[in-house]
Amino acid sequence: MNYMNILDKIVLRKKEEVADAKQLVSIADLENSVNFNRKPYSFKDFLLADDRNGIIAEFKRRSPSKGLINGIADVAEVTQAYNNAGASALSVLTDVDFFGGKTDDILAARAVNSIPVLRKDFMIDEYQILEAKAWGADIILLIAAILTPKQINDFGKFAKDLGLNVLLEVHNLEELERSICPNLDAIGVNNRNLADFTVDIQTSFDLVNKIPNEFMKISESAISNPETIKQLKSAGFNGFLIGENFMKTENPGEAIKAFTKSI
Numbered sequence: 001m002n003y004m005n006i007l008d009k010i011v012l013r014k015k016e017e018v019a020d021a022k023q024l025v026s027i028a029d030l031e032n033s034v035n036f037n038r039k040p041y042s043f044k045d046f047l048l049a050d051d052r053n054g055i056i057a058e059f060k061r062r063s064p065s066k067g068l069i070n071g072i073a074d075v076a077e078v079t080q081a082y083n084n085a086g087a088s089a090l091s092v093l094t095d096v097d098f099f100g101g102k103t104d105d106i107l108a109a110r111a112v113n114s115i116p117v118l119r120k121d122f123m124i125d126e127y128q129i130l131e132a133k134a135w136g137a138d139i140i141l142l143i144a145a146i147l148t149p150k151q152i153n154d155f156g157k158f159a160k161d162l163g164l165n166v167l168l169e170v171h172n173l174e175e176l177e178r179s180i181c182p183n184l185d186a187i188g189v190n191n192r193n194l195a196d197f198t199v200d201i202q203t204s205f206d207l208v209n210k211i212p213n214e215f216m217k218i219s220e221s222a223i224s225n226p227e228t229i230k231q232l233k234s235a236g237f238n239g240f241l242i243g244e245n246f247m248k249t250e251n252p253g254e255a256i257k258a259f260t261k262s263i
């Protein structure tokens with residue numbers, strides 16, 4: 001079969017990217033970097049904090065579904081504005097080829113913020129988890145659609161042993177049921193189907209009660225209306241991952257400020 005969906009393409013390229021990175025930076029180098037021994041923030045504490053609003057605000061320059069979203073925004077400036085607006089955490093895309101990320105983006109966000117930072121990427125190798133720790137991230141993402149249950153369990157354990165928080169992303173009930181394991185802190189329902197880019201916020205409402213209450217519950221993608229946050233909250237969600245709605249504007253910091261006034 002010739003047809004390959006975008007997720008397959010991303011993973012194929014990711015394997016090359018990780019192989020190249022391993023050539024350039026050894027595991028010993030990662031373990032010796034300044035941020036490696038810092039104690040990550042608790043994702044849960046910041047999601048539940050009274051003075052934080054549950055938003056996980058994302059820095060995203062481009063995406064395969066939307067193309068260029070913002071080519072000029074500065075990562076330190078925007079993440080600080082997100083933080084000042086009361087975001088519970090920051091999500092920083094580090095995928096280079098499909099999302100326009102730079103590995104330095106995590107370092108830059110880390111240097112100027114004292115709230116959790118999520119390394120947003122397609123994790124397929126323990127090496128990437130060590131990178132996340134070395135760059136100063138607090139949370140890693142595991143995407144059920146590209147990992148076996150065993151990989152999710154093993155990567156989750158590896159990350160938790162490093163003190164990192166683990167966010168599992170699912171898109172349907174089958175992924176949720178097969179992927180759930182104890183080595184997770186939060187479960188995110190992606191309203192966007194990464195294989196074909198269709199979005200439907202109903203996915204979150206359909207799955208929220210299937211997520212065991214021991215995990216933080218996050219709704220991800222396609223959120224553009226403060227009313228939606230209220231509905232997701234009353235349905236049981238603790239966190240709301242929002243990128244494009246802020247990044248597509250000229251001033252993402254102002255956009256989040258205006259948005260949070262009405263939630």
Ligand SMILES: O=P(O)(O)OC[C@@H](O)[C@@H](O)c1c[nH]c2ccccc12
Pocket residue numbers: 058060120121122143169190220221222223241242243244245
């Ligand atoms: O820009 P949006 O529609 O607000 O979505 C943010 C975030 O949920 C989305 O970027 C995302 C969710 N899961 C991912 C996995 C990889 C890359 C990106 C993503």
